[in-house]
Amino acid sequence: MPELPEVETVRRGLQPVMEGAKILTAEARRPDLRFPFQPDFVARLQGQVVTGLGRRAKYLMADLASGDVLLMHLGMSGSFRVIKPDDEAAPGEFHYPRAKDSAHDHVLFRMSSGADIVFNDPRRFGYMKVIARNALDEEPLLRGLGPEPLGNAFDAAMLARSCQDKTTSLKAALLDQRVVAGLGNIYVCEALHRSHLSPRRIAATLSTRKGEPTDHAKRLVGAIHTVLNDAIKAGGSSLRDHRQTTGELGYFQHSFKVYDREGEKCTTPRCGGTIKRFTQNGRSTFWCPKCQK
Numbered sequence: 018m019p020e021l022p023e024v025e026t027v028r029r030g031l032q033p034v035m036e037g038a039k040i041l042t043a044e045a046r047r048p049d050l051r052f053p054f055q056p057d058f059v060a061r062l063q064g065q066v067v068t069g070l071g072r073r074a075k076y077l078m079a080d081l082a083s084g085d086v087l088l089m090h091l092g093m094s095g096s097f098r099v100i101k102p103d104d105e106a107a108p109g110e111f112h113y114p115r116a117k118d119s120a121h122d123h124v125l126f127r128m129s130s131g132a133d134i135v136f137n138d139p140r141r142f143g144y145m146k147v148i149a150r151n152a153l154d155e156e157p158l159l160r161g162l163g164p165e166p167l168g169n170a171f172d173a174a175m176l177a178r179s180c181q182d183k184t185t186s187l188k189a190a191l192l193d194q195r196v197v198a199g200l201g202n203i204y205v206c207e208a209l210h211r212s213h214l215s216p217r218r219i220a221a222t223l224s225t226r227k228g229e230p231t232d233h234a235k236r237l238v239g240a241i242h243t244v245l246n247d248a249i250k251a252g253g254s255s256l257r258d259h260r261q262t263t264g265e266l267g268y269f270q271h272s273f274k275v276y277d278r279e280g281e282k283c284t285t286p287r288c289g290g291t292i293k294r295f296t297q298n299g300r301s302t303f304w305c306p307k308c309q310k
């Protein structure tokens with residue numbers, strides 16, 4: 018499943034062909050993805066200039082001149098292709114397999130920039146919805162989302178406050194979208210490893226009794242910033258190599274230190290431990306029992 022850095026990479030890949038361009042035609046080739054398309058989905062998009070392409074958590078948000086916002090979520094298997102008259106590219110390279118079968122091309126935007134933007138999604142957990150900008154605060158899909166992990170509001174003090182009374186594991190707390198938005202299994206594993214904190218640690222240990230952040234909380238926030246920024250940077254480099262669309266395993270995987278590395282030697286200097294895997298809240302957790310406490 019694409020996580021925040023992948024979505025950010027897609028945003029950066031789509032930005033040059035979407036921002037400032039008009040959606041000449043929009044096409045929904047089926048009645049639904051994860052949810053049915055709104056009856057006026059196409060009508061609210063066609064003829065609209067995209068004034069900006071932003072991101073909130075794992076949502077892409079295209080601002081339209083009409084005052085509407087097109088919300089797009091990649092789900093489990095969604096991806097975009099950018100087709101120009103002399104070129105075809107898929108923004109970013111990913112850890113998850115990307116389908117190329119045109120039978121799964123479900124949405125198409127023909128842009129005045131000369132590009133066709135195709136949304137492909139074999140498993141159809143992705144979705145798109147047009148929402149009035151002034152109604153975003155009440156939008157159920159966005160309501161309750163916690164702070165952006167790379168935004169100014171997210172710091173050790175805030176994380177400590179959110180975890181103060183949590184008796185769940187640190188892993189579960191970080192996957193809770195109300196605590197921090199857009200983090201998924203891969204980058205939570207990576208951030209915990211980098212900060213040398215056990216995924217089983219009780220979340221409340223990030224906070225002192227007074228609700229102040231412990232050193233653990235500070236270390237963890239720093240690690241979250243680093244793993245996300247590194248992945249976004251790696252995604253940026255994969256954008257430049259977008260013609261190499263053959264491999265299904267992308268650039269991101271090579272920068273993982275623990276995820277999917279069960280049985281390998283821990284990369285923490287002088288640790289000498291071995292990466293283990295166990296199931297936690299139904300998901301695989303990868304960690305080093307020796308240096309993550």
Ligand SMILES: [Zn+2]
Nearest residue numbers: 283288305308
């Ligand atoms: Zn280790």
